[in-house]
Amino acid sequence: MFQHKTATAPVSLKKLAEQPDLLTGGHRLCAGCAESAIVRQVLMASTYPVVAIMATGCLEVATTVYPATAWRVPMLHNAFENAAATASGAEAAYRALRAKGRIPDRELRFVVFAGDGGTYDIGFQSLSGALERGTRFLYICFNNEGYMNTGIQRSSATPLGADTSTTPVGEAVLGKPGWRKDLTGIVVAHNAPYVAQTAPTAFRPHDLKNKVARALEAPGPAFINVLSACTRGWRYEPADTIAITQLAIDTCYWPLFEVIDGKWHLNYKPKQKRPIMDWLSAQGRFRHLLKQGRLVAEIQARIDSEWDTLLERCGEAPVAAASVPPPRKAAGASD
Amino acid sequence: MSNRFAALTGNQAAALAMRQIEPDVCAAYPITPSTQVMETYSQYVADGAVRTELVLVESEHSAMSACVGAACAGARAMTATSSQGLALMHEVLYIAAGLRLPIVMAVANRALSAPLNIHGDQSDTMGSRDAGWIQLYVRDVQELYDTLIQAPRIAEHCEVMLPVMVCFDGFTLSHAIERVELLEDGAVRDFVGVYRPERYLLDVEHPHTFGPALLPDYYTEAKRQQREAMSRALEIIPHVALEFGARFGRAWGMVEAYRLEDAEIAAVVLGSTAGTLMEVVDRMRERGVRAGMLRLRAFRPFPAEEVVRLLAPLKAVAIFDRADSPGTPSGPLYEEIRSVLYDAPARPRISGMVYGLGGREMLVEEASATYEALERAAAGTAEIPPPGYLSARG
Ligand SMILES: Cc1ncc(C[n+]2csc(CCOP(=O)(O)OP(=O)(O)O)c2C)c(N)n1
Ligand code: SF4
Numbered sequence: 021m022f023q024h025k026t027a028t029a030p031v032s033l034k035k036l037a038e039q040p041d042l043l044t045g046g047h048r049l050c051a052g053c054a055e056s057a058i059v060r061q062v063l064m065a066s067t068y069p070v071v072a073i074m075a076t077g078c079l080e081v082a083t084t085v086y087p088a089t090a091w092r093v094p095m096l097h098n099a100f101e102n103a104a105a106t107a108s109g110a111e112a113a114y115r116a117l118r119a120k121g122r123i124p125d126r127e128l129r130f131v132v133f134a135g136d137g138g139t140y141d142i143g144f145q146s147l148s149g150a151l152e153r154g155t156r157f158l159y160i161c162f163n164n165e166g167y168m169n170t171g172i173q174r175s176s177a178t179p180l181g182a183d184t185s186t187t188p189v190g191e192a193v194l195g196k197p198g199w200r201k202d203l204t205g206i207v208v209a210h211n212a213p214y215v216a217q218t219a220p221t222a223f224r225p226h227d228l229k230n231k232v233a234r235a236l237e238a239p240g241p242a243f244i245n246v247l248s249a250c251t252r253g254w255r256y257e258p259a260d261t262i263a264i265t266q267l268a269i270d271t272c273y274w275p276l277f278e279v280i281d282g283k284w285h286l287n288y289k290p291k292q293k294r295p296i297m298d299w300l301s302a303q304g305r306f307r308h309l310l311k312q313g314r315l316v317a318e319i320q321a322r323i324d325s326e327w328d329t330l331l332e333r334c335g336e337a338p339v340a341a342a343s344v345p346p347p348r349k350a351a352g353a354s355d
Numbered sequence: 356m357s358n359r360f361a362a363l364t365g366n367q368a369a370a371l372a373m374r375q376i377e378p379d380v381c382a383a384y385p386i387t388p389s390t391q392v393m394e395t396y397s398q399y400v401a402d403g404a405v406r407t408e409l410v411l412v413e414s415e416h417s418a419m420s421a422c423v424g425a426a427c428a429g430a431r432a433m434t435a436t437s438s439q440g441l442a443l444m445h446e447v448l449y450i451a452a453g454l455r456l457p458i459v460m461a462v463a464n465r466a467l468s469a470p471l472n473i474h475g476d477q478s479d480t481m482g483s484r485d486a487g488w489i490q491l492y493v494r495d496v497q498e499l500y501d502t503l504i505q506a507p508r509i510a511e512h513c514e515v516m517l518p519v520m521v522c523f524d525g526f527t528l529s530h531a532i533e534r535v536e537l538l539e540d541g542a543v544r545d546f547v548g549v550y551r552p553e554r555y556l557l558d559v560e561h562p563h564t565f566g567p568a569l570l571p572d573y574y575t576e577a578k579r580q581q582r583e584a585m586s587r588a589l590e591i592i593p594h595v596a597l598e599f600g601a602r603f604g605r606a607w608g609m610v611e612a613y614r615l616e617d618a619e620i621a622a623v624v625l626g627s628t629a630g631t632l633m634e635v636v637d638r639m640r641e642r643g644v645r646a647g648m649l650r651l652r653a654f655r656p657f658p659a660e661e662v663v664r665l666l667a668p669l670k671a672v673a674i675f676d677r678a679d680s681p682g683t684p685s686g687p688l689y690e691e692i693r694s695v696l697y698d699a700p701a702r703p704r705i706s707g708m709v710y711g712l713g714g715r716e717m718l719v720e721e722a723s724a725t726y727e728a729l730e731r732a733a734a735g736t737a738e739i740p741p742p743g744y745l746s747a748r749g
Contacts, residue, residue: 069559070559071428071556071557071559073424074566080568081568084564084566084567084568085567085568085569085570086567086568086569086570086573087573089564089567091562091564092562093559093562094556094557094558094559094562094563094564094565095562095563095564095565096423096424096427096556096565096566097564097565097566097567098420098423098424098447098450098566099420099446099447099450101416102416102417102420102447104417105412105416105417105418105420105421105424106420106421106423106424107424108410108412108417108421108424109380109382109410109420109421109422109423109424109425109426109428109432110424110425110427110428110556110557111424112380112408112409112410112421112424112425112430113379113380113408113424113425113426113428113429113430113432113557114428114557115408116379116380116406116407116408116430117379117428117429117430117557119406120379120406122429122549122551123429123557123558128557128559145413145414145417146413146414146416146417146420148413149412149413149414149417152413153410153411153412
């Protein structure tokens with residue numbers, strides 16, 4: 021396993037909060053959008069100067085409207101599906117120019133920010149190519165489980181049954197047919213030295229930034245799939261972003277884990293798994309499923325089996341399901 | 356200066372010119388007939404003959420995307436492609452130009468599918484004529500070599516800052532061996548210099564946002580700036596060519612006029628077919644016909660002034676397009692030449708011929724027949740032929 025800096029004590033949140041924001045406020049992301057919180061945490065977590073590469077999506081159109089920019093680090097947006105290839109070119113240029121003494125001789129880090137559409141679907145080839153080539157970058161996927169920028173269409177990250185504008189609920193169809201793609205697993209299969217899943221939460225505030233810090237020490241490509249709650253697409257109140265994210269973790273819908281040099285590590289194991297109904301009922305996009313007992317049971321069974329597989333991969337013992345769901349203070353679904 | 360001569364294919368000459376330019380980053384993806392350019396270059400890298408970072412991508416879309424990333428980062432970036440590869444890059448070509456990145460690309464022209472065809476025509480680069488790239492079309496391998504060496508100077512000129520495509524006919528030039536006069540490595544290095552952009556992505560001390568969103572309040576101005584840069588390239592291309600000529604003794608203009616001074620009829624063309632037409636012109640001249648030929652070396656920017664100056668006095672002109680534009684009267688070259696001649700006080704009768712698609716040879720006899728038709732139109736003994744296909748079966 022490669023050495024990583026966060027083996028020492030993590031930086032305190034208070035100290036981090038004192039750092040200047042590298043993504044300023046005043047951008048046009050929706051109130052409650054997780055994307056800006058994620059970008060700010062990623063940029064804070066790096067002890068190296070970061071060069072950002074971005075795919076088209078909500079983040080791009082909300083943070084770069086000329087003549088303003090929210091970015092205080094260098095940032096290049098090329099197109100929707102080619103952020104990884106763009107990063108390969110920029111990183112190659114960095115090595116070439118550094119070797120020729122045309123730029124200062126110091127460590128920089130390349131970080132890609134792309135949505136699930138730009139990663140799971142249209143940008144998948146470009147990502148796969150960059151992983152195979154061994155581009156030294158950190159690829160952050162904002163997984164809000166749909167094409168939000170164009171008005172909440174389904175992507176291959178969209179969960180079974182979700183109501184989106186291209187998988188609308190009707191008499192004949194109950195939202196998105198089919199399970200989401202296991203992109204994190206597919207990236208692991210590329211033998212990237214660092215792969216992780218995380219999400220911004222209040223209860224494990226260090227998870228995201230610790231993973232970023234570790235990823236930035238990886239000797240090759242690093243990939244972090246970050247669940248990124250979307251108030252518009254998931255249909256909940258903007259104030260509930262972090263609480264909703266918490267539910268994804270507590271129901272084992274979105275486990276926190278990392279795969280370092282092919283070795284799987286679980287980062288959080290709930291003492292009791294909350295039922296998937298807690299996750300579904302908190303979001304308007306699943307409202308039509310709540311009375312579909314059989315379908316919900318199917319979803320629960322699949323979540324359980326994926327969780328068991330993950331535990332096995334990580335060498336962990338199984339967890340009991342909560343017999344009585346704890347009362348949920350968070351998140352009321354909204355339309 | 357001790358010059359050397361070598362027998363090289365177009366692809367080898369392109370790779371050699373690239374070795375002498377020694378770009379910081381090259382992206383590579385294979386496609387016939389340009390594959391050999393990046394294969395040869397990869398060997399240079401493998402041999403340690405160049406200090407270039409090679410990005411071996413999984414598609415041409417990624418090849419151009421990597422070039423955008425590299426050029427924006429501050430590197431001199433080059434690649435090569437053809438046909439489907441150029442078509443796949445289409446989206447990113449506009450971005451490279453819109454971001455004002457001086458990428459240089461060698462394009463071995465090839466037909467587009469369907470039907471699948473690997474042979475030469477210019478449909479591929481004509482499909483990207485409005486992408487905002489400078490497009491230079493060469494006649495032979497020597498010109499290809501010389502033009503590629505001039506390309507970074509044109510692209511990176513502070514008055515221009517636009518990407519450049521150097522287009523050479525697939526197989527006719529890419530695979531034909533010709534005698535090429537080479538320049539010394541040091542002479543090329545001095546000529547091309549080092550690319551030092553004003554703003555670049557890796558300048559972490561001065562962070563810039565590249566590729567932002569521009570709404571209706573600014574987008575138009577950004578596009579107009581591109582147009583203005585393209586117009587300035589009309590001056591810069593000959594300026595760089597002149598300097599090249601002064602140093603190395605070979606001069607290339609925006610156009611090549613062959614026996615046009617006293618001509619009454621002429622054909623207009625892009626690329627290697629000029630060689631065939633020059634042969635036909637010589638034969639016509641032997642018969643006392645005042646024939647000539649005009650080859651556009653630059654298609655973007657379009658050398659309107661030269662075209663009008665050289666063609667307006669003629670009586671009859673045939674425009675040979677090696678690409679069609681279905682639904683319009685003929686090919687793109689025909690449209691644009693007719694358009695710029697419209698305002699001339701006097702103008703020739705104009706015919707258009709689409710030829711050479713999918714690698715079909717233009718025969719001397721066929722070209723002669725077109726010249727003879729021009730001769731009759733000039734003499735007033737027949738109408739100018741309407742636009743059509745040269746040599747197509749029924
Ligand atoms: C080639 C191409 N196809 C389609 C689009 C339109 N488009 C822009 S952003 C986007 C969706 C982005 O979704 P995602 O990557 O999930 O990011 P999000 O906006 O959800 O953060 C789409 C479809 C495009 N810009 N380019
Ligand atoms: S639509 Fe969703 S992802 Fe896009 S800015 Fe709004 S909350 Fe964020």
